[in-house]
Amino acid sequence: MIAIQNHEYYTDDTNQYLLIHKCGNSSVRSAFQYPGDTPHPEPGKVRWTVIRDPIDRFISGYIYDLDNLGFFKNPYNVEERVENHIRDADVFNVYEYVSGFQRGTGRISHTIPQSTYIMNQPIDFYIDIKDLSLFLETHVGSTPVVNESTVSKENKKIVTNVLKRHDQRLYDIHQMDYYYFGQIEQSGRIWKWQNGKIF
Numbered sequence: 001m002i003a004i005q006n007h008e009y010y011t012d013d014t015n016q017y018l019l020i021h022k023c024g025n026s027s028v029r030s031a032f033q034y035p036g037d038t039p040h041p042e043p044g045k046v047r048w049t050v051i052r053d054p055i056d057r058f059i060s061g062y063i064y065d066l067d068n069l070g071f072f073k074n075p076y077n078v079e080e081r082v083e084n085h086i087r088d089a090d091v092f093n094v095y096e097y098v099s100g101f102q103r104g105t106g107r108i109s110h111t112i113p114q115s116t117y118i119m120n121q122p123i124d125f126y127i128d129i130k131d132l133s134l135f136l137e138t139h140v141g142s143t144p145v146v147n148e149s150t151v152s153k154e155n156k157k158i159v160t161n162v163l164k165r166h167d168q169r170l171y172d173i174h175q176m177d178y179y180y181f182g183q184i185e186q187s188g189r190i191w192k193w194q195n196g197k198i199f
Helices: 025-032 054-068 078-088 100-105 129-140 153-164 167-173 175-187
Strands: 009-011 015-018 036-038 046-051 125-128
Touching (some): 009 025, 046 129, 054 175, 125 129
Parallel strands (some): 015 046
Antiparallel strands (some): 009 015, 009 036
């Protein structure tokens, strides 16, 4: 079963930003200082969001979730423990609904595919996370916020290497994301610097 997410559109007078976790949302919210959010798209406003390579995002989100669980407080046998966690926690079962309550408490999975956020949403522009710095500079003259991770580079590398042993499984669970991204690319809704300011 695929769960459509409980959407968060950060909104001001001219535009709405659809939040997708692990896609630069701290940088976006810091740059634009939106006064509030709503679950609904609003007519007459430019609607946009930031997207990211699905597997890169999964790896980043999984490391983030492990850190939230306190996983790295134990520095021993990280590789073996990651393999055990992947098996025992069924981490590739990623299609999960996030309720408003979970969002409010921060207790969500950061590996839920992006397609569940953007499905059936009237987004006008998608920003590739690789272009987020240029997009923010163009629109508000700011640069992305860099969140300092408490996870060491060594542990990030270990987790990444373990996950990449399951590369076919990672690709399989993100086929819908890759399909959606191909459709978005063909539609011409990926923001490029030539678009300039869109709101």
